[in-house]
Structures are given as C-alpha cells and as structure tokens.
Amino acid sequence: MDAPPNALDRTRAFLRDHLALPTADAHHLPGSPHRFADGGQYRVEIPSVEGPAALRAVYETADALDVPVHRVSQGSGIMLLTDDELDEMAALGAQRGIEVSLFVGPRAGWDTGAMSYTAAGRVVAPKIRGMDQLVHAVEDVRRACEHGITSVLVTDEGLLWVLDAMKRAGELPSELIVKGSVMMGASNPVSIRLLADNGMTTFNVPTDLSLAQLAAIRQATTIPLDIYIEVPDDIGGFIRHYEIAEIIRVAAPVYVKFGLRNAPNIYPSGSHLEATAVALTRERVRRAKLGLDLLHRLDPSAVMSPLPTHAEPAR
Numbered sequence: 001m002d003a004p005p006n007a008l009d010r011t012r013a014f015l016r017d018h019l020a021l022p023t024a025d026a027h028h029l030p031g032s033p034h035r036f037a038d039g040g041q042y043r044v045e046i047p048s049v050e051g052p053a054a055l056r057a058v059y060e061t062a063d064a065l066d067v068p069v070h071r072v073s074q075g076s077g078i079m080l081l082t083d084d085e086l087d088e089m090a091a092l093g094a095q096r097g098i099e100v101s102l103f104v105g106p107r108a109g110w111d112t113g114a115m116s117y118t119a120a121g122r123v124v125a126p127k128i129r130g131m132d133q134l135v136h137a138v139e140d141v142r143r144a145c146e147h148g149i150t151s152v153l154v155t156d157e158g159l160l161w162v163l164d165a166m167k168r169a170g171e172l173p174s175e176l177i178v179k180g181s182v183m184m185g186a187s188n189p190v191s192i193r194l195l196a197d198n199g200m201t202t203f204n205v206p207t208d209l210s211l212a213q214l215a216a217i218r219q220a221t222t223i224p225l226d227i228y229i230e231v232p233d234d235i236g237g238f239i240r241h242y243e244i245a246e247i248i249r250v251a252a253p254v255y256v257k258f259g260l261r262n263a264p265n266i267y268p269s270g271s272h273l274e275a276t277a278v279a280l281t282r283e284r285v286r287r288a289k290l291g292l293d294l295l296h297r298l299d300p301s302a303v304m305s306p307l308p309t310h311a312e313p314a315r
Helices: 009-019 052-065 083-096 130-146 157-169 189-197 211-220 241-251 271-298
Strands: 042-046 071-073 099-103 151-154 177-180 202-204 225-230 254-258
Touching (some): 042 271, 052 083, 083 099, 151 157, 157 177, 189 202, 189 211, 225 241, 225 271, 241 271, 254 271
Parallel strands (some): 042 071, 042 254, 225 254
16 A cells, blocks of 8 residues: 655655755765866955954955955945045955955934834844935945945845846946845745845855755855854854864855854944954954864865965955
8 A cells, every 4th residue: 555645745846856955954965066167165254343443454464364255245334434444445355356345324213213122123123224224334335446346245025136136237336246244044945046046146044054955056046155264252152163164165156255153243333442442353253264174184185275376464
C-alpha cells in the first residue's frame, strides 16, 4: 500500500516547479558555485565607519595588522555628513579602490512618530515614514552621488523600488550600488529574491540565520550576501568566528562583516563621539584580523577577492 502523501509536498512541488525556488532549508549544506566577478568567494567589510577620521583609522589599523578591506559602511546617514566630509570619504575610498557605502539618512526612528519607540513597533524604525520622507531620502541619495559616493544603504522596499527606477531612467548613476541593510529584515529565499528583482545589488541578511538557511538563500539568488561574523549587541551579539569557513563555502559570494560585541550604539554619530567611533573602528579591524586568521587555519583554500593593485597607505 502506498504511503499517504506528505501534507507539504504540494507546496514544495509548486515552489520547485513553478518558481524555481528551494523547497526547504538546505540542511545538506551544499557548496555555493557562485563567485564575485573576479573569482573571489569572499570580501571583507568593516561596518559603522562613521566619517573620515574613522575611515583613516581603518586604513592605519589594517596596514598595521595586515588586514584586507574591500568595503566600509556607515550607519548615521548621508545627511549627517558635511559636503567636505562626503568629498573626503569618497576620496579616501578612491585612494584604495574600496567601496564606501553610506546609509540613507531619513528614517522613521528619527522622525516625530511614536510607534518606532514602542516595544512592538521598533520594527518600523528603519523604514521610510510618509511620502515627504521618501522624497527626502531620495534627495539624500542624490547628494551622495553628487559627491562621488557610489554605494548607498537602504532599509525600505519602496525606496529601493524608486531608486531602481531612477537608475534605469538615468536620474541616478547606473553603477550605483544599492545595499540592503540588516535592518531590512528579509529572512527567507523568496523575500530576498524579491528584493534582488527590484534592484537590490547586495544584501545584509539577518544576523541569526543558520548555515542551512543561508545555503537555501544562495539557491534563490546570485547577489552577494553581507554576513556578520561578529554581531553588535543590539542585533544579536553573536560571535560566529568558528563558522566563517562554512559561511563562505555555502553562501559565496559573501562580504564577511566584523561588527563589535560589548560596544555602545553610537548612531547618530558626530564630532562629540568621534574618539569613541575611532576606537571602536580600530577594534573592528582587529576582530577582522582574528576572524581571517582563523579562516586561514580552517580553510586555507578559501578564495578572497583581490584588492585593487593601486592600493596605497592613506595620507
């Protein structure tokens, strides 16, 4: 007598046959066949680099510890950097050929609404609140592009859709990188594919996804995934150094990110917090050194994207 069909089989069959999606988390942990265009499996990102002084500290510490850096990102927002600071961030990035990704400034959590301050409503804090704020956010991106910034961080699906339309219309540079923040929260292959289909070029997955969940996401999209190896306290506080080799193997191409546990959240940052921001940045680079040294012991065959050949120390 035939066994009765599994109650989930019809849904899994539809996902597989009609949508070309994985039918479950990939518990068998297949290796990813995908790579960056340069052949690399992974690149290194230092997050929360809150201005030119912090970016210079990245370079100085990276040189001292021999840590490769492909990208830095910032969280306080474009709108909280002066024109001169934007110019300097762009120039410092160009000096070494690294990507400087700046957060879009306007967001509900900094607006006058009350929901984002409630226990259940904090999920809306990184989103765009109202059409006026969406216009403000687009202008924040325009200003960054005018000062030579080529990568922006977004947390709102509507803003993503508009930016993609503007790129296609020639209103924004076609090469603009639109990076999805960890605060966007998409946690499954379908949601992340939807973001990619609407213009997301690289996405920071939530910090607590298992290897099987990451492997399933990789089956649904080829865009780079940005994955915290060490996670700030307010988004989990995990230290996943011993998973770094497997994360790269199953999820390539990935940006491995080194946040910092047991550190204050300094958003929005500024000159009043500059010394703290610089100190935290130096320790993030040191944590990257620890993580990469362990990676080399666990899997010396992992392939890193090459750094630009014109890289030189900051002056």
